[in-house]
Amino acid sequence: MIDLLSNQVKAWDESKLCKLVIGRGTGRAFCAGGDVKAVPEKQPAALEFFRKANFTLATLRKPYVALMDGITMGGGVGLAIGAPFRIATETSQFAMPETKIGYCPDVGATYFLPRLDGELGTYLALTSNVIKARSIVDFGLATHYVPQRRLPALLTALSSLAEPSADAINRTIEEHSAEISPEDPPSSYVGERRRVLDLCFSHNRVESIIEELKNVAGSIESQAQWANETVAAMEARSPTSLRVALEAVRRGKHMELADALQMEMGIATAFCTGASPDFVTGESIIEAAVKGSLPGSGSFALTRAELIASFEQKHGRKVGLRQKIEDTIDRKCKVKDGYLKWTG
Structure with missing residues (x-):
């Protein structure tokens, strides 16, 4: 199936008749991954395919829209x-679950995860935790939030575009996007939680991350449960996978996509050929079961309202944009004489 998909995508990209590519799944998932089962026994061909397929999709010349409706994990x-x-x-679920099975995030994850805001990518890479619905947009992994009931109308509208430019x-x-209403639960990853x-996840050693989480659990009551649950999740993961994943994410931050995919191929080869027994064991178990310095005053200083207005003027009133800006201001700025000052 993957070979057919890769060939078809190339054909669409080269076709003069194709103006827009839309990726969607059937049933309850966009694509739930599950591709690791055959990797150890078909390692060379499988790894090379995934590297090429992911690069092809990421470098399409035609506009590409992915409907991440339902489960989007791993290879998906x-x-x-x-x-x-x-x-x-509202049904979307996102995860990179590789450390659960003694493996390391791949499919370009070492490129895109470290480019998420702050240490969100490191958190996802090490914990394998699932995020859902609007949180996927908050993390920057989805660009838009559209209620499932509006997808048919959206697909019709997209297919009817005579000239499907990016704008x-x-x-x-x-x-077709949905506004955030007062009834919607707030994101779990803003404010004190994000701080x-x-x-915790800014450290470059797994042991230091866990130690920092334990310090938080003992000193910040409002975050104690989250910190303890995160420690428990990490301690249940493969120690080898955690260390390799952390190093790969740190290195991937400074790589181009092609280089990150090549690095992932080398890591996968090592896991599949016995550098660590955790991967084969893990998949068998599954088979069985504002940077710079904004001045505090002066002609270049901005108030909170001015900063938000400048972003909305440039990007429009995109759903979730204001909330993202306000959360960043709360975490990264302080107010001096009515103006914002970047604190980092």
């Missing part, structure tokens, strides 16, 4: 993350 992430337009719904596609998706997450 590789099919979606390269799309300039990635749509989450036209974005406007069309925005027209301690970035603090």
Whole structure:
């Protein structure tokens, strides 16, 4: 199936008749991964395929929209993350679950995870935790949030575009997006939670991350449960996988996509050929079961309202944009004489 998909994508990209590529799944998932089962026994061909397929999707010349409706995990992430337009719904679930099975995040994860805001990518890479619905947009892994019931109308509208430019596609998706209402539960990864997450996962040693989480559990009551649960999750993961994943994410931050994919191929080869027994054991178990310095005053200083207005003028009133800006201001700025000052 993967070979057919790769060939078809190339054909679409080269076709003069194809103006827009839309990726979607059937049933309850966009793509739930599950591709690791055959990797150890078909290692050379499988690894080379995934490297080429993920690079092809990430470098399409045609506009690409990925409907991340339902489960999008592991290999499924590789099919979606390269799309300039990635749509989450209320049923969306995202994870890179590799450390659960003694493996390391791949499909370009070492490239895109470290480019998420703060240490969100490091957190996802090490914990394998699942994030859902609007949180996928908050993390920057999806670009838009569209209720599932609106997807048929959205698909019709996208398919009807005579000239599907990036601006036209974005406007069309925005027209079908849902506003955040007061009844919607707040994101779990803003405010104090984000501050301690970035603090804990900024370390370059797994032991230091766990130690920092334990310090948070003992000193910040409001975050104690989250910190303890995160420690428990990490201690249940393969120690080898955690260390390799952390190093790969740190290195991937400074790599181009092609180089990160090549690094992942080398890591996968090592896991599959016995550098660590954790991967084969793990998959068998599954088979069985504002940077710079904003001045505090002066002609270049901005108030909170001015900063938000400047972003909305440039990017439009995109759903979730204001909330993202406000959370960043709360975490990264302080107010001096009515103006924002970047504190980092």
